[in-house]
Amino acid sequence: AVALEDLKFTLQEVLDTFKSCLSEHKEVFLEHYVAGWRGLVRFMNCLGSVFSFISKDAVNKIQILVNHLNGENGAHYVTIQSMVKYELDSQLVDLTKRGSFPESGCRTLLRLHRALRWLELFLERLQTSTEDSNTSVMCTEAYNESLAQHHTWIIRKAAGTAFWALPGRATFFDVMNVGSPEQVMAVLGDTLPLISEVYQVTEDLYAQNNILELP
Ligand code: 1PW
Numbered sequence: 001a002v003a004l005e006d007l008k009f010t011l012q013e014v015l016d017t018f019k020s021c022l023s024e025h026k027e028v029f030l031e032h033y034v035a036g037w038r039g040l041v042r043f044m045n046c047l048g049s050v051f052s053f054i055s056k057d058a059v060n061k062i063q064i065l066v067n068h069l070n071g072e073n074g075a076h077y078v079t080i081q082s083m084v085k086y087e088l089d090s091q092l093v094d095l096t097k098r099g100s101f102p103e104s105g106c107r108t109l110l111r112l113h114r115a116l117r118w119l120e121l122f123l124e125r126l127q128t129s130t131e132d133s134n135t136s137v138m139c140t141e142a143y144n145e146s147l148a149q150h151h152t153w154i155i156r157k158a159a160g161t162a163f164w165a166l167p168g169r170a171t172f173f174d175v176m177n178v179g180s181p182e183q184v185m186a187v188l189g190d191t192l193p194l195i196s197e198v199y200q201v202t203e204d205l206y207a208q209n210n211i212l213e214l215p
Contacts (some may be wrong), residue, residue: 014039
């Protein structure tokens with residue numbers, strides 16, 4: 001039987017998976033990256049059904065990456081570094097316009113990578129917030145500074161609408177399920193540097209390979 005606790009989201013778990021993402025040579029393990037995202041999706045689903053259209057796309061992207069990992073070329077997908085090298089060397093990526101490879105690991109991960117920046121900015125705001133801070137405003141600001149630039153206006157509109165339905169700060173802290181607001185702050189303090197390091201390593205890799213704008 002599945003224990004209830006297994007279904008419950010905890011921010012601590014997400015922290016732990018992002019902790020195990022980086023190898024000692026600063027390679028990012030795709031399996032753990034995907035596991036971190038699974039946790040984030042569970043978190044989003046706790047925030048209400050309005051957020052489910054947002055998590056749906058993340059779920060699709062996660063599945064595409066899992067399929068690569070479990071596929072016959074899975075060995076090339078162990079780290080993000082090996083994935084990028086393999087797909088580029090084998091010309092499995094659409095570089096300038098959408099075409100034969102709509103599900104390349106590179107373009108799929110890039111979408112999650114951009115969304116991770118949003119999350120980072122949002123959690124940063126949450127960490128420096130006070131009791132009367134508005135989560136919708138924090139979420140919108142973080143979005144406008146990051147992911148919005150990559151979205152069409154229809155998606156920006158839909159996302160904006162979803163943000164207004166976000167629960168308040170107190171509910172957010174409850175959903176994170178780590179304890180008192182002080183404990184949430186402490187876990188956020190531990191989590192943020194990890195997420196931001198994984199983000200930066202990925203960003204540098206994509207920049208070096210000139211694939212930050214994949215269609
Ligand atoms: C409070 C927690 C915040 C975590 C946010 C992370 C989830 C971000 C997902 C936003 C998705 C909005 C709807 C989907 C849009 C897609 O078109 C877009 N996908 C993403 C992840 O930005 C681009 O993907 P596409 O259309 O080029 O395949």
